[in-house]
Amino acid sequence: MSFLKTTTVAVALTAGLLLSAVAQAHPKLLSSTPAEGSDAAAPSKIELHFSENLTTQFSGAKLIMTDMPGMPNSPMGVKAAVAAGGDPKTMVITPAAPLTTGTYKVEWRAVSSDTHPITGNFSFKVK
Template sequence: MRHIKPAAVVIAMLMSTLAQAHPKLLASTPAEGATGAPPEKIELHFSENLVTQFSGAKLLMTEMSGMAHPPMPIKAKVSASSDPKTMLITPTAPLPAGTYKVEWRAVSSDTHPITGNVTFKVK
């Protein structure tokens, strides 16, 4: 009968945990459901370092001052931050009053894509 060394079990458990680590959205600026002035940039803070070439986001306007309409794409630049866990979305023009949704896709070292969205309102 073979004996398994305790250190080998611990290493195997750690490797299994690391392989299953997926990026989770921890916070956003503006925060989910927030109402405020037009942001110059939108920040998404994740639990893992992002692989920027596979991660991204779209900015959509979903409502304009009390008028519902189909989601309209808003031109924005998506980039990495100096913090590898943060994605920046910078609108190319000031955002008018309305409701916005950021649809994001985050990929970390495990290469498993995670998607989600953040909604906020501009006064």
């Protein structure tokens, strides 16, 4: 009886350790250029810096123009290429044409070594 009890505790402890290791492997967006909420001249590219190395074939992003002058709340997809950056924790979005004045939203999907997709978004303005 006491042997069984010990085994149960050991299994529970192992499961707890595995869960915390998995949570640490989830990529978090640490910073971006342009930064969330910024209002600046049109960037030629948008860089996203994550906390983990990304699995490029499952990671990606969408660029959406959410507001333009005279047309608020009219979301429109923006043609852009998404690629791995200079290091494995960076994703780079390159718009096909220069971004015009308006508000943009980046919807990202980041997958790291544990294969769980993590999603998030941020917005910035172009003057």
